[in-house]
Amino acid sequence: MWQHIRAPGQRLVGAAFAMDMAAGCAMLAVQFMGVDLGAGPGMLGLLAAVGGATYTISCLGSGVVADRFGPRRSTILAVAATIAVWLAMATAGRMGLLLGLVVARGMIAAFYWPSLMVWVADLSSGHALGLGRALGLFNISGCAGLLVGAVVAGALWDWVGPGSFYFSIATGIVILVLLQLTPGGAGRGGEHTPDQPTALARPALGRRLRIAGRIGVFASFFCTAMVPALFPKVGDVLGYSSTLVGWAAGMPYLSAMVIYALARTTGRWQYRPWKLWLAVPSGVVGMVLATLAQAPWQFLVGFSLVGLCGGISFLASQFYGLHQPEHRRAASMRYHEAALGAGAVAGPLLGGLVADHTGQLPAAFALAAGVMVIAGLVQIVLWWAMSKADEGSAA
Secondary structure: OHHHHHOHHHHHHHHHHHHHHHHHHHHHHHHHHHHHOOOOHHHHHHHHHHHHHHHHHHHHHHHHHHHHHOHHHHHHHHHHHHHHHHHHHHOOOOHHHHHHHHHHHHHHHOOOHHHHHHHHHHHOOOOHHHHHHHHHHHHHHHHHHHHHHHHHHHHHHHHHHHHHHHHHHHHHHHHHHHHHOOOOOHHHOOOOOOOOHHHHOOHHHHHHHHHHHHHHHHHHHHHHHHHHHHHHHHHHHHOOOHHHHHHHHHHHHHHHHHHHHHHHOOOOOOOOHHHHHHHHHHHHHHHHHHHHOOOHHHHHHHHHHHHHHHHHHHHHHHHHHHOOOHHHHHHHHHHHHHHHHHHHHHHHHHHHHHHHHHOOOHHHHHHHHHHHHHHHHHHHHHHHHHHHHHHHHHO
């Protein structure tokens, strides 16, 4: 048992869970603080978007730093800097300062997640099934952390208010210890078998699936990021408790966990496109339901359907991005995380602006449903165009 816990791969899974739990708590606590400071939907959307903006931009360069200095050093420094930011958030009493700290947190996160995912891939087998199982456990842990973090923030805010950030700080210290105990160079020390020829047996199909997955990731995170950004305001208007708001913010992660758990048990979904086409339609239905919701359960079900879209799309973008030769993985994860970050920026920002302009919070969810529809159409057009190009090059 102790040897199993000491395995580097298990520590990285633990680090994923703990960081997402701490970040999920801090993310929702920031929005609760914004509501207490009198922020409207537009400002709440901006508050949720600016961190994603800096994360997206920083991801395009952070992988280079991680490749040069190694994932261990990059992740440990990122955790230490994040703890400092959360400590400052706990005492922030002005919107301007809170915005600046969210920007800093987004930039720091870009030096944590891409490195950690490449580290996980390095520790897994080069075979598709081994990589799928490793990513499944990693993603389940991350989603579980975001769910727990949102629920904890909802439960703590009514009790201790800004003191909720100290939960994130304490968790960050645990992550530091966990990573310090993980041997340096574990991810690149030859502990896994080299990529087998089967890893590149279907590169053209993998490319189409990877790009379709990234489009789905953008659309799903457009919606998923909008939920914790604006639903605290919805809850305030409708008289919902902060605990209910926390559960609503966590529902997309709960349903995504189901996808990751199922995917981890089998490799039959790999390189089979039809399962990817289930993603966006479920997201459309989910956001339409949230737009028309009249009761809490309708919000919960709608947000869960968005999570199904996010889980399928995220796994496709991540798996087909990492199931490549090692020298392509870091670059692919930068684009994966950039798509995620772009959706996390656009959703809260545009949703908040639409809600402000119309005076109707449900208008933001209607916008998200429209973005889902557009994403589905773009997937279809690009798939057709790439298929034709691949057929022409093979002829």
